[in-house]
Amino acid sequence: MRTAFWLAGTAVLVILTVLSAQERPGSPRPGAPASSAGPALDEIRGEDMAAHLRFLSDDLFEGRAPSTRGGQLAANYLAAQLALLGFAPGAANGSYFQDVPIVESAIDPSFTLSAGQGAPLKYLDDVVAFSGVQEPQVKAAGEIVFVGHGIVAPEYNWNDYAGADMKGRIALIMVNDPPATADEPQLFGGPALTYYGRWTYKYEEAARQGAAGAILIHTNESATYPWQVVQSSWSGTQYSIPAVAGEPALALKAWVTDAAAREIVRRAGRNLDDLRKAALGRGAKPVPLGIQASVAISQTVERKISPNVIGVLKGANAGQAVIYTSHYDHLGMRDAKPGDPPDTDRIYNGAIDNASGLSGMLEIAQSLSRAGSLPARSIYIVFTTAEESGLLGAEYFSTHPALPAGAWAGKINIDSLNMAGRTKDIVLLGAERSTLGGMAAALATERGRVIGPDPEPGRGYFFRSDHFPLAKVGIPALSLSEPTQFAGKDPAFAKKLRDEYNDKDYHQPSDEMRPDWDYAGAVDDMRFLAELGWRIANAPEMPAYNPSEQFARPRANATQ
Numbered sequence: 418m419r420t421a422f423w424l425a426g427t428a429v430l431v432i433l434t435v436l437s438a439q440e441r442p443g444s445p446r447p448g449a450p451a452s453s454a455g456p457a458l459d460e461i462r463g464e465d466m467a468a469h470l471r472f473l474s475d476d477l478f479e480g481r482a483p484s485t486r487g488g489q490l491a492a493n494y495l496a497a498q499l500a501l502l503g504f505a506p507g508a509a510n511g512s513y514f515q516d517v518p519i520v521e522s523a524i525d526p527s528f529t530l531s532a533g534q535g536a537p538l539k540y541l542d543d544v545v546a547f548s549g550v551q552e553p554q555v556k557a558a559g560e561i562v563f564v565g566h567g568i569v570a571p572e573y574n575w576n577d578y579a580g581a582d583m584k585g586r587i588a589l590i591m592v593n594d595p596p597a598t599a600d601e602p603q604l605f606g607g608p609a610l611t612y613y614g615r616w617t618y619k620y621e622e623a624a625r626q627g628a629a630g631a632i633l634i635h636t637n638e639s640a641t642y643p644w645q646v647v648q649s650s651w652s653g654t655q656y657s658i659p660a661v662a663g664e665p666a667l668a669l670k671a672w673v674t675d676a677a678a679r680e681i682v683r684r685a686g687r688n689l690d691d692l693r694k695a696a697l698g699r700g701a702k703p704v705p706l707g708i709q710a711s712v713a714i715s716q717t718v719e720r721k722i723s724p725n726v727i728g729v730l731k732g733a734n735a736g737q738a739v740i741y742t743s744h745y746d747h748l749g750m751r752d753a754k755p756g757d758p759p760d761t762d763r764i765y766n767g768a769i770d771n772a773s774g775l776s777g778m779l780e781i782a783q784s785l786s787r788a789g790s791l792p793a794r795s796i797y798i799v800f801t802t803a804e805e806s807g808l809l810g811a812e813y814f815s816t817h818p819a820l821p822a823g824a825w826a827g828k829i830n831i832d833s834l835n836m837a838g839r840t841k842d843i844v845l846l847g848a849e850r851s852t853l854g855g856m857a858a859a860l861a862t863e864r865g866r867v868i869g870p871d872p873e874p875g876r877g878y879f880f881r882s883d884h885f886p887l888a889k890v891g892i893p894a895l896s897l898s899e900p901t902q903f904a905g906k907d908p909a910f911a912k913k914l915r916d917e918y919n920d921k922d923y924h925q926p927s928d929e930m931r932p933d934w935d936y937a938g939a940v941d942d943m944r945f946l947a948e949l950g951w952r953i954a955n956a957p958e959m960p961a962y963n964p965s966e967q968f969a970r971p972r973a974n975a976t977q
């Protein structure tokens with residue numbers, strides 16, 4: 418009896434020892450097949466997400482703005498959680514914090530833009546402007562050259578700058594990308610917006626061409642938003658990361674109204690409609706307008722620092738990795754306005770955007786760290802800063818990555834979770850662009866779900882979230898977006914929900930935690946994305962962009 422008890426006790430001890438060796442996160446187990454046991458998906462729970470969410474969206478964080486006490490507190494909380502879960506510090510300095518330098522600049526509203534003969538264009542009424550040169554006083558002057566959509570796209574055999582020397586000149590550019598034609602229905606992505614249509618691309622290309630400045634022509638139809646949005650987005654404080662010495666920068670980045678653009682072209686003795694029409698076809702040439710533009714920009718320039726929070730679960734092959742990102746910053750607090758009642762809520766809590774994503778990411782981190790084995794490749798979790806100020810934390814990480822661009826197998830971004838219950842679909846922006854889409858579709862089939870399409874491909878959401886700076890350097894990327902098929906609800910429900918959030922709560926102090934949220938759908942999605950990341954980490958081959966994709970090229974060119 419005694420002996421039997423002792424033997425049984427030993428057996429229990431042996432089993433416990435085996436279990437604890439298997440369950441201890443990050444402990445190398447030589448010889449074990451790398452993918453024998455995946456993430457502990459059961460540990461992803463709605464109550465746990467609610468606990469993180471409640472804390473991170475509290476008023477005490479004062480809206481988690483970069484370089485504020487509330488923002489830093491959020492960063493510290495996330496780093497502490499990663500440490501508790503057994504993630505190692507992932508920043509180059511050996512800590513969890515990658516310091517991101519942020520430049521805050523605000524242009525003096527006395528700004529005007531002179532163009533040819535006639536009255537200068539007025540700030541806000543006709544033109545908004547900022548500078549890619551981070552100095553208090555910036556001057557730019559040069560001949561205006563109309564360059565159509567301002568696109569250089571070898572895969573479409575398209576070059577709007579062909580034959581032009583843009584040094585010391587100022588490009589006048591149409592927004593959006595050229596329309597598809599009957600002969601080429603897939604030209605520039607057909608009805609979907611390509612990155613060539615985004616305003617960020619226009620400025621980047623003009624800088625690469627050596628131009629002194631670039632002026633974009635706003636129209637409501639081409640931008641999908643009115644001039645007031647351009648006015649409010651580009652006046653007041655602007656955020657950027659420091660210019661890299663030796664890299665081309667535009668002294669002038671401007672937007673003008675359609676009427677102002679017509680006036681500029683008229684002063685050159687031409688007609689904007691004619692120029693536009695001619696620019697729609699392949700092979701159109703840049704048109705020097707023979708008139709000068711000049712500006713003198715006065716601006717305040719302030720330099721600040723805010724960290725990305727980075728943790729890593731080391732894989733058997735630490736030279737390659739998967740990356741998850743989710744931004745922790747939000748809009749801070751708004752200034753008091755005259756007439757505000759004394760109890761006015763001025764705190765942008767950002768509960769959905771993006772305390773919800775953070776809570777989901779922490780649950781994913783937990784399930785990964787408690788996997789029964791090491792992943793083949795490392796898994797990085799990066800909580801980015803300054804997403805709301807222009808994807809700056811992600812941008813900085815993409816130029817100062819923990820591993821070279823070619824070492825990243827794939828990237829999953831999470832911004833704003835679904836809090837309205839279970840769904841049939843999971844929408845992953847970018848799925849159709851790379852082999853990650855096939856992996857996601859296979860997993861969806863196993864789970865009885867489907868990968869939903871981008872509900873609004875014409876709005877270019879793929880280019881407007883934190884995964885994009887990494888996609889741009891060739892890393893296959895997916896970004897979780899809003900679902901369209903709620904279980905037991907008709908399709909109009911999802912649209913109504915989306916419209917309501919966008920109209921009432923998006924980027925408003927009312928984006929606060931609600932007691933009636935249903936976490937079941939978010940739990941499904943986080944389990945899905947934990948498993949997907951794990952599979953990417955263990956895939957025998959490195960995932961890749963489809964060869965026709967614009968972003969396949971930087972990776973093909975990468976030295977790694």
Ligand SMILES: [Zn+2]
Pocket residue numbers: 744770771804832833
């Ligand atoms: Zn967000």
